[in-house]
Amino acid sequence: MPHPLLQVDHLSVTFRRDGMLTTPVRDVSLTVQAGERVAVVGESGCGKSLTALSLTRLSPTDRARLQGRVLFDGTDTLALSPDALTRVRGRGIAYVFQDPSASLNPVMRVQDQIAECLPDLPRAAHRDACVELLTRTGLPDPARAARAFPCELSGGQQQRVMLAMALAARPKLLVADEPTTALDVTTQQQVLDLIDTLADADGMAVLLITHNLGLVAGRMTRVYVMYAGQVVESGAVTDVLSNPRHPYTRGLLAAVPMLDAPRNAPLQDIPGTVPSPDAWPAGCAFAPRCAQADARCHAEQPPETDDADSHRSRCWHTQPCHS
Amino acid sequence: MSLLTVQDLHVTYRTPGQPPVRAVRGVSFSLAAGASLGIVGESGCGKSSLARALIGLQPASAGTLTFEGRAVDRLSRQGFRDYRRAVQMVFQDATGSLNPRMTVRQTLHEVLRVHRMRPAAAIPQRVDELLDLVGLPTTVLDAFPREISGGQCQRVSFARCLALEPRLIIADEPVSALDVSVQARILNLVRSLQQRLGLSIILISHDLAVVRNICDRVAVMHDGVFVETGIAADVLDVPRHAYTRTLLEAVPDVGRALQSKLKAER
Ligand SMILES: Nc1ncnc2c1ncn2[C@@H]1O[C@H](COP(=O)(O)OP(=O)(O)OP(=O)(O)O)[C@@H](O)[C@H]1O
Ligand SMILES: Nc1ncnc2c1ncn2[C@@H]1O[C@H](COP(=O)(O)OP(=O)(O)O)[C@@H](O)[C@H]1O
Ligand code: SF4
Ligand SMILES: [Mg+2]
Numbered sequence: 313m314p315h316p317l318l319q320v321d322h323l324s325v326t327f328r329r330d331g332m333l334t335t336p337v338r339d340v341s342l343t344v345q346a347g348e349r350v351a352v353v354g355e356s357g358c359g360k361s362l363t364a365l366s367l368t369r370l371s372p373t374d375r376a377r378l379q380g381r382v383l384f385d386g387t388d389t390l391a392l393s394p395d396a397l398t399r400v401r402g403r404g405i406a407y408v409f410q411d412p413s414a415s416l417n418p419v420m421r422v423q424d425q426i427a428e429c430l431p432d433l434p435r436a437a438h439r440d441a442c443v444e445l446l447t448r449t450g451l452p453d454p455a456r457a458a459r460a461f462p463c464e465l466s467g468g469q470q471q472r473v474m475l476a477m478a479l480a481a482r483p484k485l486l487v488a489d490e491p492t493t494a495l496d497v498t499t500q501q502q503v504l505d506l507i508d509t510l511a512d513a514d515g516m517a518v519l520l521i522t523h524n525l526g527l528v529a530g531r532m533t534r535v536y537v538m539y540a541g542q543v544v545e546s547g548a549v550t551d552v553l554s555n556p557r558h559p560y561t562r563g564l565l566a567a568v569p570m571l572d573a574p575r576n577a578p579l580q581d582i583p584g585t586v587p588s589p590d591a592w593p594a595g596c597a598f599a600p601r602c603a604q605a606d607a608r609c610h611a612e613q614p615p616e617t618d619d620a621d622s623h624r625s626r627c628w629h630t631q632p633c634h635s
Numbered sequence: 636m637s638l639l640t641v642q643d644l645h646v647t648y649r650t651p652g653q654p655p656v657r658a659v660r661g662v663s664f665s666l667a668a669g670a671s672l673g674i675v676g677e678s679g680c681g682k683s684s685l686a687r688a689l690i691g692l693q694p695a696s697a698g699t700l701t702f703e704g705r706a707v708d709r710l711s712r713q714g715f716r717d718y719r720r721a722v723q724m725v726f727q728d729a730t731g732s733l734n735p736r737m738t739v740r741q742t743l744h745e746v747l748r749v750h751r752m753r754p755a756a757a758i759p760q761r762v763d764e765l766l767d768l769v770g771l772p773t774t775v776l777d778a779f780p781r782e783i784s785g786g787q788c789q790r791v792s793f794a795r796c797l798a799l800e801p802r803l804i805i806a807d808e809p810v811s812a813l814d815v816s817v818q819a820r821i822l823n824l825v826r827s828l829q830q831r832l833g834l835s836i837i838l839i840s841h842d843l844a845v846v847r848n849i850c851d852r853v854a855v856m857h858d859g860v861f862v863e864t865g866i867a868a869d870v871l872d873v874p875r876h877a878y879t880r881t882l883l884e885a886v887p888d889v890g891r892a893l894q895s896k897l898k899a900e901r
């Protein structure tokens with residue numbers, strides 16, 4: 313097996329607030345091979361975005377204590393100098409976020425924002441490069457979009473501009489944090505098709521953070537399920553989603569309305585809410601919401617299992633019999 | 636009997652110096668009391684414009700609305716006020732649609748008081764009933780919208796609508812901003828309100844599975860018109876219109892995607 317493009321080992325993120333320590337990301341390990349499509353799923357507040365930002369120590373993790381190792385292409389980004397990190401961001405790891413309006417500068421034309429991502433090109437070449445990038449993203453009128461301010465574009469069009477910026481430096485890994493949550497199904501499909509096409513063309517790997525399990529099933533090869541700052545189940549998408557082992561994964565799946573479900577069958581919800589990081593339960597973090605929880609679940613954290621087919625879970629009741 | 640009948644409704648936005656935008660171009664349908672209609676279609680096809688015209692937030696440029704047998708544009712001032720109370724809307728951004736400076740208790744008290752739904756002395760008890768209907772604990776009463784979750788805010792929005800004892804609730808993408816687990820709870824709430832209170836529901840959603848799960852009938856909207864309408868199961872299981880098929884193919888459905896993936900692996 314080649315060494316992975318990204319290897320995160322035992323990553324924890326700790327904040328200090330009012331003298332109290334909270335650890336919203338706890339002991340997360342994950343890998344992404346070159347060119348691979350990997351998903352991270354879980355309810356909001358489970359630490360998905362913080363995990364993604366930690367890969368390059370992006371704010372707000374620059375105010376946090378990061379423990380563990382993040383090996384990207386063989387170097388530990390957590391140990392890099394700020395200058396070296398800047399080179400990793402962009403050319404190594406690029407990001408697309410959910411809310412384009414938060415990442416685009418409202419008073420700057422699109423072409424000037426994209427140009428900032430093309431530092432190696434002479435200024436005269438910026439315009440053409442920018443229009444070419446926008447063309448690749450499938451925008452209907454790229455020349456007009458290049459001259460536009462963000463507010464003159466629709467949500468789906470802004471998302472494509474973000475993608476053009478992320479792709480400008482030909483990154484090896486694209487981290488897409490809920491990039492299509494705000495879009496309707498057809499626009500969502502176009503944006504994701506585009507990511508797929510561009511990833512295929514450049515051999516780029518994709519780490520997609522989403523709570524849409526349908527997207528995961530359709531487009532990704534491996535998935536990590538996060539709950540309360542931990543990875544609770546991981547493996548090949550076909551294994552995890554068709555044979556979920558962790559009660560949380562089963563709960564997420566049961567909550568999704570399916571096209572072929574009988575009408576008026578009530579949807580199964582997961583009772584309760586994700587605990588807050590300053591009140592992680594002592595035992596299994598999912599125990600307060602889990603129908604199968606017993607005394608041991610409430611008292612002791614279950615370890616992560618590792619079985620032969622690399623479908624792992626973190627639950628006392630799905631331990632293989634031989635361990 | 637039909638609760639609401641819409642005939643050849645048009646909504647046109649006119650901006651000086653620009654060509655008019657014809658967002659809704661002749662929509663007709665009727666909704667029975669207690670029935671639920673889902674409206675699906677891609678971004679910009681006119682769903683929200685139609686909804687705003689139905690609740691009188693946006694004047695229709697042509698067409699007629701008939702509510703409980705009476706033409707809405709010929710209602711007296713009081714009659715129109717009653718109509719605006721009987722037809723309520725719930726929005727996608729629940730947190731943003733609540734007043735950030737009011738606690739949940741203040742929000743519900745105000746709506747009951749301003750619309751004279753209860754004498755002052757009976758208001759606290761009615762607030763408790765409303766919380767119970769939408770499944771919120773009384774502990775949220777003194778919280779501000781930003782202090783409770785998105786799903787809880789959406790319940791408060793429903794409680795605020797229900798305070799007015801409406802006949803019809805129009806929900807515009809009520810769950811698209813929420814986690815699947817919370818989404819399931821809000822959708823179950825919508826269904827139970829419909830069943831327990833005999834409410835009619837118009838549910839606007841770009842999630843076809845949501846509509847399939849909740850609604851009796853579905854209308855597929857494209858470019859300002861309904862291109863296909865019918866029993867939800869019929870339309871979504873055996874779509875006739877090409878556009879409905881395009882929409883259905885775009886849905887990332889877990890079950891379907893897994894099946895084709897497993898087949899490919901074998
Ligand atoms: N106030 C307005 N002035 C001018 N045009 C408008 C206005 N509001 C909406 N439109 C246009 O009318 C059309 C329909 O908009 P509408 O908001 O009804 O779409 P929608 O189906 O609800 O879309 P979405 O799924 O994105 O919410 C769009 O082309 C939109 O740009
Ligand atoms: N700057 C910060 N300081 C302290 N806690 C934070 C900070 N950013 C996020 N958190 C907390 O970390 C947890 C995980 O956040 P996040 O990674 O954004 O979750 P997700 O992306 O899964 O919704 C949340 O409980 C959030 O409140
Ligand atoms: S360890 Fe216990 S509480 Fe935790 S998920 Fe498994 S069964 Fe549920
Ligand atoms: Mg997030």
Ligand SMILES: [Mg+2]
Nearest residue numbers: 682683684807
């Ligand atoms: Mg809308």
